[in-house]
Amino acid sequence: MTAFQKLKIACILPVYNVGKYLEETLVCLEEQIYKEFKVFAVNDGSRDNSLELLKKHAKIFPNLIIIDQSNQGLPGARNSALDAIETSQEKFDLIAFIDSDDLYAKNYFEEMVAPFENEEVDFVSAGWCNFDLRGKEKTGTFPPEKFSFSSSDKDLVDHIFQLNKWSGHPAVCKALNNKIFRAEIIKGSRFDVSLKSCEDQDWLIPQLKKFRICATVNSILYFKRRRSSSISHLNANWQTELKTFKKLYELPSLQGGYVQTCLKNKLIEGVWNEFSHELEKSEKTPLLKESYNIVRNFDSEGLTNKQRKRLSILKLGKTITAVYFRLMPKKKHNPKDSFK
Numbered sequence: 076m077t078a079f080q081k082l083k084i085a086c087i088l089p090v091y092n093v094g095k096y097l098e099e100t101l102v103c104l105e106e107q108i109y110k111e112f113k114v115f116a117v118n119d120g121s122r123d124n125s126l127e128l129l130k131k132h133a134k135i136f137p138n139l140i141i142i143d144q145s146n147q148g149l150p151g152a153r154n155s156a157l158d159a160i161e162t163s164q165e166k167f168d169l170i171a172f173i174d175s176d177d178l179y180a181k182n183y184f185e186e187m188v189a190p191f192e193n194e195e196v197d198f199v200s201a202g203w204c205n206f207d208l209r210g211k212e213k214t215g216t217f218p219p220e221k222f223s224f225s226s227s228d229k230d231l232v233d234h235i236f237q238l239n240k241w242s243g244h245p246a247v248c249k250a251l252n253n254k255i256f257r258a259e260i261i262k263g264s265r266f267d268v269s270l271k272s273c274e275d276q277d278w279l280i281p282q283l284k285k286f287r288i289c290a291t292v293n294s295i296l297y298f299k300r301r302r303s304s305s306i307s308h309l310n311a312n313w314q315t316e317l318k319t320f321k322k323l324y325e326l327p328s329l330q331g332g333y334v335q336t337c338l339k340n341k342l343i344e345g346v347w348n349e350f351s352h353e354l355e356k357s358e359k360t361p362l363l364k365e366s367y368n369i370v371r372n373f374d375s376e377g378l379t380n381k382q383r384k385r386l387s388i389l390k391l392g393k394t395i396t397a398v399y400f401r402l403m404p405k406k407k408h409n410p411k412d413s414f415k
Contacts, residue, residue: 150266170257179298199290203296340382343378
């Protein structure tokens with residue numbers, strides 16, 4: 076066994092009222108081929124049998140560490156796990172984010188650890204697909220090589236925003252649950268506990284400047300459960316996405332860089348969706364006014380053709396934009412287009 080195969084992984088597993096699915100996830104972890112890991116499971120004030128299931132599995136799975144706390148939300152649960160990992164007497168080389176209702180292939184850790192043989196690699200993403208009671212969702216085509224690498228600043232950002240060569244790649248998304256990070260790179264970072272959604276993007280995007288190389292494993296290793304509540308959750312959260320893009324766009328540390336250009340595209344998309352929502356629901360939102368005032372001053376540099384067209388319409392003013400929306404055939408917002 077080579078040195079890199081002995082890297083120790085700390086898994087962050089937030090748990091909240093997932094008793095119906097949790098056991099499947101725990102079994103996936105227990106059956107991993109690669110054994111050098113521990114799971115920091117944070118029971119975040121569950122009111123179902125989640126804590127009982129964790130205790131049951133801890134008796135047969137010594138690598139499972141339970142943190143029981145009152146409900147603090149997903150960001151608070153992850154922060155508690157990070158606190159425990161960073162103050163542990165045991166040294167962990169890698170940090171993995173796991174979702175408590177999703178499934179992972181038995182070789183997930185084995186395949187994900189391999190690219191870290193290159194000491195320049197700071198995080199690795201796995202190929203993933205959605206699944207529900209009907210089965211696994213079809214995915215795009217993988218490149219022929221086992222791993223793909225992003226080794227320039229622009230390419231790293233493209234990877235996260237799914238742009239250029241990464242557009243449609245089945246291993247890229249902006250969520251964290253298909254990723255493992257080198258622990259020393261993200262040490263001290265924490266999640267914003269005020270957020271109810273978009274925690275992943277809010278945490279990840281400002282840290283892009285820290286990373287040197289990321290790798291993708293070109294095979295499906297992570298299976299994301301699509302529940303009936305998932306669609307409504309996404310529908311309710313595009314306003315939060317817009318708020319997050321606005322916050323990140325205005326961060327001093329991201330000013331003038333390629334990340335800000337990508338966020339500019341996302342802000343235009345968010346304002347466009349919110350404008351459509353406001354007209355459909357006949358309700359005024361301060362968020363739209365604030366974001367619209369930012370977007371109307373954008374130039375077209377770095378924009379996609381789609382967002383360039385939308386910007387030109389938005390700049391004509393709210394009245395003309397409203398007329399445009401009313402004349403165009405109505406298109407229902409598709410939550411699958413949201414920030415994954």
